[in-house]
Amino acid sequence: MLKKIGLLSIVVLLFFSCRKEKRVRIFEMGYQNLEFEIPAGINGSQALIFEFPELKTNFQSFLDLHNADLSRIGGIYPLNARITSFDDSDYYYIQEVEIRVCSSEQNDCTAQLDGVFYIEDLxxxxxxIIDLQPGLQNVKSLMSGEYFRLEVVLFLNFGQITPYNQLSHLNMTFEVTE
Known part of the structure; x- marks a missing residue:
């Protein structure tokens, strides 16, 4: 009898602990056509980092556009991101991509703390086109301010060299939730 109660308790605990968090989306914040150029001839022994040191969040404009009240906002989360080649060249030489956001007052972003989108093992x-996975980080304190710093970090396949200049752009969207 005691065994059955213990087993039932474990099943109930697992059921309640595995429930998916339900976020109620208020609106989306989109950042489109952030352009960068991957130069030809770069050795893959170190990461390529493309910096956008001071981008406007346009948070107040998004609030006004959607008639949203700041007090209703519980979080701002990464939703989707995509890197696209302007000239239809492939990114076969890329192994991994990270998109990092941090305060515009910082000199650089940190992978463990500031990563919002990523893809590994390409x-x-x-x-x-590279579609990235959203991270789980709530970036409300950063994205509800006036400016933020963005870094596109590319890791090349081992022994690979960038084969050509490749003009690219990043589109990314965050969801604002209750």
Missing amino acids: NGRANR
């Missing part, structure tokens, strides 16, 4: 499969 292993030569990337074509002219």
Whole structure:
């Protein structure tokens, strides 16, 4: 009998602990056509970092556009991001991508703290579009301010050299939730 109660308790605990968090979306914040150029001939022994040191969040404009009240906002979370090649060239030489955001007052962002979008283990499969996975980080304190710093960090396949100049752009969206 005691065994059955213990087993039932474990099942109930697992059920309640595995429930998915339900966020109620108020609106989305989109940042489009952030352009950068990957130069030809770069050795893959170190990460390529493209910096946007001071981007406007336009948070107040988004609030006004959606008639939203700041007091209703509980979080701002990464939703989706995509890197696209302007000239339809493939990104086969890229192994991993991270998008980091941090305060515009910082000199650089930190991978463990500031990563909002990522993709790993591309292993030569990337074509002219790279769709990134959203992280779980709530960036409300950063994205509800006036400015933020953005870094696009590319890691190349081992032994790879960037084959050509590749003009690219990043589109990313955050969801604002209750």
